[in-house]
Amino acid sequence: MGVLDLLGATWTYLLANWGNFTTLLIEHLELVFVSELLAIAVTVPLGIIATRNDRAKGTIETFGNVAQTIPPLAVIALMLPLLGLGFLPALIGLFTYTLLPILTNTIAGLESVEEGTLEAARGMGMTEWEILRRVRIPLALPVIFAGIRTSTVLNVGTAYLAFFIGGGGLGVWVIGGIKLFNTPRLLAGAIAGALLAIALDGALALIERQLGSESESGQAAAAA
DSSP states (O other): OOHHHHHHHHHHHHHHTHHHHHHHHHHHHHHHHHHHHHHHHHHHHHHHHHHHOHHHHHHHHHHHHHHHHSOHHHHHHHHHHHHOSSHHHHHHHHHHHHHHHHHHHHHHHHHTSOHHHHHHHHHTTOOHHHHIIIIIHHHHHHHHHHHHHHHHHHHHHHGGGGGGGTOOSTHHHHHHHHHHTOHHHHHHHHHHHHHHHHHHHHHHHHHHHHHHHHHHHHHHHHHO
């Protein structure tokens, strides 16, 4: 079967199973977005703590590195006796895998704010909390967002593993297609995931550039 024939068969399979496809795509998006939001909620505060306490920084960075080295499938397997099959254990596996890029970039972004800018804020009478909220975090946002962008794209691919524990997602088609030697089914799931990753990366890149422009404007205003 030629490439064009294979793509045609894939398109035919997709159209014939459109309802199932939309269900799997929604499940995939839920896994990605919920795990990302949870990771942001955990890592951004940890990153802030790490930049304010050198002793805590080492512990937090070690935690992030360890979380990244554990394969998501291993986390899913460990959660199986506790949580059984389904969405939740798959979500925990993805959450664990998304921590490091966001944590690393949060620390790097907060530490990259120029000392002169911070001194200017102190000279204006701002407290350290006000400096963090009104200066450090806004200026660090582009770097933090770059970490979110990286982890989101990685997460789209990792979410295929949810299939192994009944978490749904596009992995149902990809891994199911491999097992059944059904190439159109495999390609339909794989191509959809690739396009999803590209679309999310492009959308997040636009937001990142916008944040970068605003950050440069804010830093120039602070310097003035």
